[in-house]
Amino acid sequence: MKFLAVFVLALATATAFDLRSNEIHHLDVEVPVLDGPDGRITNGKTATTGQFPYQVGLSIKKSALSSAWCGGSLIGKNWVLTAAHCTISAKSVTVYLGATVRTSPEVSYNVDASDIIVHTGYNSKTIVDDISLIKIPSVTYSSKIQVVKLPSIASTYSTYTGDNVIASGWGRTSDAVTTVTTNLQWADLVVISNTKCAATYGTASVVASKICCSTPNKVSTCQGDSGGPLVLASSKVQIGLTSFGAEKGCELGYPVAFTRLTSYLNWIKSYTGISY
Template identity: 35%
Template sequence: MWEVRLGLTSLSIIEPSCVTIVTRSATVQSEYNPNNLCNDIAVVFLGTNVPINNYIGLVNLPSRSQASNSFEGQTATVSGWGLNTDNGVIPDTLQYTTLNVMSNTQCSQYFGGPILDFTLCGVGSSGQSTCNGDSGGALVVGSQGSYTQIGIVSWGSGKGCASGDPAGFTRVTYFLDWISNKSLLYDIKDKTHMGISTVDGNKLQCHLAGKLDPYVSVNGESDMVTAHNVHYVKNVATNLLSVGEIVKKGNTVTFDMQGARVISESGEVIATANIRAL
């Protein structure tokens, strides 16, 4: 079981903006190796809608066109509640620092061995870096309101957090296909389409119509869809089926990782929809 807290910056103060979600649903990369931290990535399914506001926002995944971008030379920001020094304490307030993304070749010179493609390295100034307790945190580029996550905190130097050595991150672009397959995400920035094919052959397809509002094309006719988090197909899928003619008054739509179903008042499954990337 995992407890996910959103919209807070303090561990001790119960902030009004805080949203707490408890979930049992998560998927770890099948080739994850805890001994060498290869393939150090997982997704957690919240299973509920999350309010988007001034305290809780979205972070972009890299677009498909950025899949080959190493982000070398860019300044990135990492945040977390890890130790503030090697022998320090867990801070109460969320900490952050900036790192310079380096090439894997440069990074390997610090450690005397190869740095594999699924790893991204970043180095800070004045001994600033990640530390124990930061694992799983986000490394992002961009500016407020338009951050893109390029890394996930994975490992640090054996010489210590303040050694000045680079820190290692899981490279998000390397796992874009895996993330998409496991979490049913689609990328608004790239306008990647996520569609649903119903049993009668009708295609319901989600496009971008404005900054964050998708619309649905049902047999060539468009209907607006409202979803607080249009990155998460659960919200979109339910809306997609709801605008279809097959959903009549009294019927309900259910959704899980296998797809969506239309349930009649008597409990009969009258239609199913498999989620697939177009």
């Protein structure tokens, strides 16, 4: 397995790892995704059909023998939002839309590297500016395929500290397993302050453009969930995308970190034209 990012600070109590899931296999053989920086929701709940119509699955080819699994969200007819660490150096991506069972989408598209936009500020050591876009052919909306709403562009935003949020993905369901899950999972989480999160990972990784959640009762995002959406439970507005967790494991109570979308709304608009 290859871990994309390892960053240790003297004052940190945990090492931050991106949450993408890697696999090495023959080009023509379908095999389960192994542990790595992506993951699935640990100790979460199984989604019902159409519960998360904005959820996207991504099979990302890095080389002839290397691929990874990540999540994403549909933000427009032609656009998927995900993490930079998922798509950096990608050769091509298979985009799955309308799926609850991971490999049974309503629609899938194959796109190449020219359709991927990685934020130019992305740093693989600190995992800052961990955001990217994938352009896809125009998709037809249905009960299983819908866009997620992004926050409105404004001058000020809530920190969301204390807010109830929902994360979803096909990542690992526990630290004991070694493959991504078949059925889409989701979890209720609560946003914590960046100050509290930085006590674990340090201030170089927990910058203002991150948002963190606590993981009580072994409920967390994990390897395979990278790039997937974090939405407000009250409004289903997407406020984050899964970025990184702790190297030591997903069930040990360490915070998980997400890219804070309010920091990137103008960046998203500049490429997609999408704004609210």
